[in-house]
């Protein structure tokens with residue numbers, strides 16, 4: 598059974614509930630002859646992927662939703678890289694994170710292969726195929742340079758749509774070849790309306806206060822808000838009405854609570870022993886597939902919330918520094934642990950200076 602976040606995902610540009618101007622703009626582009634390469638960016642759960650798929654539907658029709666997962670092996674001199682692709686007759690979707698530092702090969706080999714095969718469906722509305730690159734901000738520099746060349750060379754039968762959180766890690770040469778499409782996070786009111794709409798479709802009602810509270814808790818991440826609503830509905834035994842008194846405390850993500858507790862441990866004691874205990878918890882988070890940069894950011898935020906005001910900027914600067922070193926280095930655990938050690942030392946120093 599599909600989660601509500603997937604079940605109630607709008608499929609056409611016309612049915613998108615917010616950023617109507619953006620939807621109309623994409624519709625116009627899809628209907629005009631010349632569709633550009635696009636760089637779609639915005640925060641998590643803002644609706645980027647939904648808009649990309651709706652645009653593909655406007656370009657090719659509902660056939661683009663018939664997707665399958667294909668496993669490919671790319672052989673490069675001595676190494677074999679296995680990647681999973683999502684493919685339809687009209688597009689492929691790749692995630693460069695799967696290939697790590699070998700992502701240049703995916704860009705070169707897979708995209709080239711796709712670009713060289715013409716669309717065999719003579720009745721197809723468009724002669725070009727589309728490559729979606731998700732998490733494009735994790736593309737390495739060599740991969741981005743290879744992509745730039747590929748975009749130029751195969752413009753006749755290929756369009757690239759990149760999806761990422763921010764354009765800051767995308768080289769200017771690619772940005773200048775793309776239409777930049779910003780998908781801002783929906784407002785609290787927009788999220789509340791969507792939640793109440795989903796509740797109606799599922800046959801129950803939700804008090805406006807609860808919908809507003811979930812919207813605020815979700816930090817304007819719509820997917821998260823929908824998941825929270827579903828969790829609340831299920832944990833309350835699928836009631837016909839969720840009243841304003843419903844208890845929202847049980848629907849937080851476990852891993853976030855775990856990180857918040859870890860931050861409390863860091864603030865309570867700064868010692869080698871405590872660092873060892875925190876390391877075990879960091880391993881635990883990584884073993885449960887929480888991305889290292891998400892762990893770093895959430896932990897930094899949780900520590901910053903727990904320290905005195907003057908120390909907050911220092912904690913965030915340290916986290917930014919170690920997140921950067923984590924991107925260019927290997928073994929995320931080293932960088933996470935270094936951040937914790939540094940934060941512990943800084944906090945201890947701060948406390949000593951306060952009492953002197």
Ligand SMILES: Nc1ncnc2c1ncn2[C@@H]1O[C@H](COP(=O)(O)OP(=O)(O)OP(=O)(O)O)[C@@H](O)[C@H]1O
Pocket residue numbers: 601602603605606607612613614615639640641642643644645646647648791819820823
């Ligand atoms: N216009 C909309 N109306 C109603 N629901 C929407 C709309 N846009 C997106 N959603 C819902 O929000 C959820 C998140 O959307 P989507 O997956 O497109 O976000 P995203 O920005 O690609 O997220 P991420 O970067 O985290 O992958 C989806 O599950 C979808 O159901």
